[in-house]
Amino acid sequence: MFAVYYIPFRVNCMRPILVVLVFCLLVSLLAAPLAAPAVTQSVNYAEEVKTIQEDARVKAAFDHIDTDRDAILREWIAITEINAPSKQEQERARYIESLLRKHNLDIRYDAAGNLIATRKGTAGRPVTVFDAHMDTVFQPGLKIKATVREGRVHAPGVGDDTRNIEALLATIRALDAANIKTKGDLVFLFTTDEEAGMSGAKHYTKENKGKVDYYIALDGGYEGFTYAGIGINWYRHHFIGPGGHTRSRTPPYSGSLPLARAIARIYELKVPTNPSSNLNIGMLGGSEVVNAKASDAWFTVDLRSTSNEVIADLEKQIAAILEEEAKREGVTVKTDIISSSPAAVLPGNRESHLVKMAEAVHRAMGFNPPIGNAGSNNSSAALLQGISSISTGAGPCNDAHALTENCEIEPLYKGIKKILLLEIALAGLSQ
Numbered sequence: 333m334f335a336v337y338y339i340p341f342r343v344n345c346m347r348p349i350l351v352v353l354v355f356c357l358l359v360s361l362l363a364a365p366l367a368a369p370a371v372t373q374s375v376n377y378a379e380e381v382k383t384i385q386e387d388a389r390v391k392a393a394f395d396h397i398d399t400d401r402d403a404i405l406r407e408w409i410a411i412t413e414i415n416a417p418s419k420q421e422q423e424r425a426r427y428i429e430s431l432l433r434k435h436n437l438d439i440r441y442d443a444a445g446n447l448i449a450t451r452k453g454t455a456g457r458p459v460t461v462f463d464a465h466m467d468t469v470f471q472p473g474l475k476i477k478a479t480v481r482e483g484r485v486h487a488p489g490v491g492d493d494t495r496n497i498e499a500l501l502a503t504i505r506a507l508d509a510a511n512i513k514t515k516g517d518l519v520f521l522f523t524t525d526e527e528a529g530m531s532g533a534k535h536y537t538k539e540n541k542g543k544v545d546y547y548i549a550l551d552g553g554y555e556g557f558t559y560a561g562i563g564i565n566w567y568r569h570h571f572i573g574p575g576g577h578t579r580s581r582t583p584p585y586s587g588s589l590p591l592a593r594a595i596a597r598i599y600e601l602k603v604p605t606n607p608s609s610n611l612n613i614g615m616l617g618g619s620e621v622v623n624a625k626a627s628d629a630w631f632t633v634d635l636r637s638t639s640n641e642v643i644a645d646l647e648k649q650i651a652a653i654l655e656e657e658a659k660r661e662g663v664t665v666k667t668d669i670i671s672s673s674p675a676a677v678l679p680g681n682r683e684s685h686l687v688k689m690a691e692a693v694h695r696a697m698g699f700n701p702p703i704g705n706a707g708s709n710n711s712s713a714a715l716l717q718g719i720s721s722i723s724t725g726a727g728p729c730n731d732a733h734a735l736t737e738n739c740e741i742e743p744l745y746k747g748i749k750k751i752l753l754l755e756i757a758l759a760g761l762s763q
């Protein structure tokens with residue numbers, strides 16, 4: 333009885349205290365900065381990977397990759413020859429989908445056109461996503477014909493990022509052939525529009541935040557990996573003036589004059605190497621015809637740094653130069669932001685389970701992996717959503733983004749084994 337009376341009384345005066353407690357809890361959860369899940373117990377990563385490598389099923393999967401070599405090369409070329417400019421990846425996606433449908437996978441597309449194939453684990457978690465982007469930088473309508481010579485395959489897009497698409501498909505075949513079951517789910521994610529702003533990965537990571545434990549963006553690289561992303565800002569700066577005919581006497585001159593002066597001064601700016609930073613002026617434009625002054629003279633700037641402070645500082649210095657040169661010629665300046673992706677640094681990620689396991693897998697495959705913080709790919713989208721992430725690749729290639737792009741063939745088979753081992757090490761072998 334006593335108890336009953338006591339509880340209601342107690343409850344009333346407890347209510348405000350409870351409300352405050354719940355409020356504090358909520359604030360601390362919301363205020364907690366995004367951070368990589370810390371390594372909870374001391375894991376001997378090298379030992380763990382060695383045990384996996386010695387498992388008969390894993391050996392069988394590796395053997396399957398060796399017997400699958402010709403099919404891998406044929407399929408790699410077939411996918412490469414389907415041109416897939418950013419935002420126009422549908423034809424390539426359908427072809428990849430037709431290959432995935434031969435396996436026991438949950439296959440769907442999301443609103444961004446990403447093709448998602450989940451290989452269910454026996455325990456569901458952890459959920460590990462392996463991403464290869466489907467798009468390339470090449471123009472619509474480009475006829476792509478791959479050629480193989482001296483151990484290399486030559487074709488636009490063969491490396492970035494088609495070699496990694498093929499690597500994922502080959503690992504799925506090897507997992508099935510060796511009848512490997514994992515504890516966690518493996519999500520094979522074929523993303524859209526990486527090259528023009530990572531919109532596919534941004535959509536997927538935002539929509540699946542909290543459901544993904546590890547995100548591996550397969551893009552550049554082979555022997556090593558990155559655990560953080562470089563900030564990338566793209567601008568188009570315009571000098572706007574009255575224009576006019578070449579013979580017109582009235583100043584101001586063509587917008588190209590302040591443009592030329594501004595570019596010369598921008599290239600005088602000190603761009604630090606530590607933190608790793610880059611500045612490039614790639615595209616330019618002016619009047620449509622020779623005998624006209626440019627009423628809109630423009631140029632693009634690609635500004636990158638692993639430090640957002642460096643980007644902000646250079647951005648400010650460039651803006652000051654633009655203003656001064658515009659004023660000097662009595663024209664105006666206008667800046668468009670083409671795309672902006674901040675440096676992606678997730679506190680604790682360098683020491684995370686994912687990074688330690690990735691390092692152990694690379695070493696177990698015989699690499700002495702360079703581990704960098706300046707990735708510029710879909711991994712940044714995941715890190716900015718607070719998802720532990722790295723980026724690496726399945727093979728060495730040259731001339732990315734050029735028509736002369738080409739990749740060594742032999743190393744890809746080792747690269748595929750590396751990715752297979754990483755899949756199993758992160759998802760966990762199930763009995």
Ligand SMILES: [Zn+2]
Pocket residue numbers: 465492493526551552709
């Ligand atoms: Zn790429």
